[in-house]
Amino acid sequence: MLHTLVPLTEDLAGQSHPNPSYLQTQRRIRFLIDKYLTVEKLRDRLEDLPIQFAHPQPRPWKPIDWQAINRSQIVGIDAKVFLSILIGAMDTEAPIRGYTQTSRQYLEKLHPQMARFVGGTVGEDRELLEPGLWEKEERQHTPALIKIYTQLTNEKITPKLRTVRGYLPTDDPYEDLYRHGLHRVATEYGATCLYLWLMAYTTGPLQDVLEELAQDEINHMTKFWGFGVWAFPDTGLMRIGHTLIKTRSHNYQRNNLMRTLRRMMATLNWNAWTFTNKTTLIFTSTYTMHRLWSWHNSLTPKYLQDLLGILPKS
Numbered sequence: 001m002l003h004t005l006v007p008l009t010e011d012l013a014g015q016s017h018p019n020p021s022y023l024q025t026q027r028r029i030r031f032l033i034d035k036y037l038t039v040e041k042l043r044d045r046l047e048d049l050p051i052q053f054a055h056p057q058p059r060p061w062k063p064i065d066w067q068a069i070n071r072s073q074i075v076g077i078d079a080k081v082f083l084s085i086l087i088g089a090m091d092t093e094a095p096i097r098g099y100t101q102t103s104r105q106y107l108e109k110l111h112p113q114m115a116r117f118v119g120g121t122v123g124e125d126r127e128l129l130e131p132g133l134w135e136k137e138e139r140q141h142t143p144a145l146i147k148i149y150t151q152l153t154n155e156k157i158t159p160k161l162r163t164v165r166g167y168l169p170t171d172d173p174y175e176d177l178y179r180h181g182l183h184r185v186a187t188e189y190g191a192t193c194l195y196l197w198l199m200a201y202t203t204g205p206l207q208d209v210l211e212e213l214a215q216d217e218i219n220h221m222t223k224f225w226g227f228g229v230w231a232f233p234d235t236g237l238m239r240i241g242h243t244l245i246k247t248r249s250h251n252y253q254r255n256n257l258m259r260t261l262r263r264m265m266a267t268l269n270w271n272a273w274t275f276t277n278k279t280t281l282i283f284t285s286t287y288t289m290h291r292l293w294s295w296h297n298s299l300t301p302k303y304l305q306d307l308l309g310i311l312p313k314s
Contacts, residue, residue, distance in 0.1 A: 011203045011204070011207055012032070012035075012199060012207050012208075012211055013028035013029075013031055013032050013199055013200050013203075013207070014027065014028055014031040014032075015027070015028070016028075016075065016203050017075065017076075018075060019075075019076065020075060020076040022276045022279065022280065025076055025200055025201070025276070025280050026280060026283055028200040029196065029197065029200045029280060029283060029284050029287065030287060032196050032199055032200060033196060033284070033287050033288055033291055034291075036196065036214065036215065036218055037218065037288065037291040037292065037295075038291075039294060039295045039298060041218075042218075042222050042292070042295040043295070043298070045218065045219045045222040045223060046222050046223060046225075046226035046299075046307070047307060048219075048223070049117070049223045049226065049227065049307075049308070050307060050308060052117060052133055053113045053114075053116075053117060056117070056132075056133040056136075057133075058133060058136045058137050059137055059215070059216065059219060061140070061212045062208070062212065064205060064208055064209055064212070065205045065208075066147055066151060066205070066209075067151070068204065068205045069147075069148060069151040069152065069204070069205045069206045069209070070151070070152070070206075071152055073202050073203050073204040073205065073206035073207065074152075074201065074202060074206070075201055075202065075203060076200075076201050076276075077201045077274075077277055078272075078274075079152070080272075081269060081272050081273060081274075081277070082198075082201070083149065083152065083153065084268070084269035084272065085194075085198070085268050085269060086145055086148060086149050086152075087149070087157065088264075088267035088268040088269060089145055089194065089268070090141075090142050090145040090146060090149070090157075090159045091159050091160045091162060091267060092162070092191075092264070092267060093138070093141040093142045093145065093159075094142045094159035094160070094161070094162065095161070095162050095163075095164045096135055096138045096139050096141075096142070097128075097131075097135065097139075098163075098164030098166075099138075099164055100118050100119045100120070100131065100132055100134055100135040100138075101119050101128070101167075102164060102165070102166055102167050102180075103115075103118045103119055103134075103180065103184060104116075104118055104119020104120070104122075104132070105119070105167040105169075106167065106169075106173075106176055106177045106180045106181070107119070107177060109173055110173060110174065110177055110231075110312070111227075111231070111312070114227060115132075116132055117132050117133050117134060117223075118132045118133075118134040118135070119131075119132045119134075119135070120132035120135060134220060137216050137219070137220070138216065138220070140212075140216075141213055141216070142159055144209055144212070144213065145213075146159070147209075148206065148209055177231070178228075178231075178232055181224065181227075181228050181231075181232075182228070184224055185221060185224045185225050185228060188217055188220050188221035188224055189221055189288070189289075189292075190264060191213075191217040191221075192214060192217040192218050192221050192288065193281070193284045193285045193288050194268070194281075195210050195213045195214035195217055196214050196284055196288065197280065197281050197284040198210050199211060199214060200280070200284075222295075225292070225296070226299060226304070226307075227308070229296070229299045229304060230299075230304040230305075230307075230308045230311065231311065233301060233304075233311065
């Protein structure tokens with residue numbers, strides 16, 4: 001007996017529509033951001049950081065019905081474009097070991113606990129003995145994206161091996177960490193926005209996987225952001241903007257935010273997106289930042305000191 005597939009009317013993003021308009025998609029995005037980026041949830045994720053320093057435990061994923069993922073769960077975006085975004089995301093996620101070890105090197109002299117959180121423990125020969133919690137959680141992402149791609153196309157795919165910018169210290173480790181950490185937060189913010197945006201364009205088990213990816217990115221972004229505000233309490237918007245936009249010099253490779261952004265959007269096949277797809281991602285980015293800034297303003301020096309301790313002298 002054949003069963004007619006009944007479209008979902010409600011999912012993780014609220015009301016679901018087979019062919020959503022721009023405003024309907026925007027409402028879904030707003031619903032998701034309001035749901036996952038409350039001040040209370042962001043505080044919970046940051047307050048989890050000292051707990052993870054002492055007793056690191058990877059965040060468990062809910063059960064996923066992988067076999068039920070199919071193309072009918074992509075809504076409001078061309079399936080080929082969606083698949084190209086998946087490829088770009090998995091290529092970006094794949095070199096996680098390179099990301100974690102670079103971050104560990106910037107952190108290990110200034111904050112050993114955070115260094116262990118992101119990059120694990122290394123022996124005297126600098127060989128990795130155990131991955132950090134950040135890596136243990138993030139390394140689930142590429143296999144998950146590969147599973148989605150295979151389920152949607154019935155094809156196997158191997159991520160491209162991207163070269164990660166390595167550890168490039170100067171004679172100012174505090175400034176090095178500030179610069180590296182700011183770009184790390186920006187990367188996690190970008191991933192948060194992307195997965196929340198993809199959740200608005202999906203439903204069913206496909207959306208369930210993207211929810212887990214989004215929650216991991218929100219968790220890590222929040223921890224890195226809060227740690228950064230604690231470690232660099234005198235940072236203002238002018239310094240942040242100058243650091244993100246400024247081109248590196250001397251022994252640094254050229255790297256600024258606009259160059260990173262252009263590379264990321266090329267990886268995600270931005271030119272093939274519809275105008276609506278582009279504008280909804282821009283809305284996602286701006287509204288996400290609006291919610292994050294409300295939380296940021298609650299990060300008082302006393303709150304952070306009570307949570308993370310007295311700031312070590314630089």
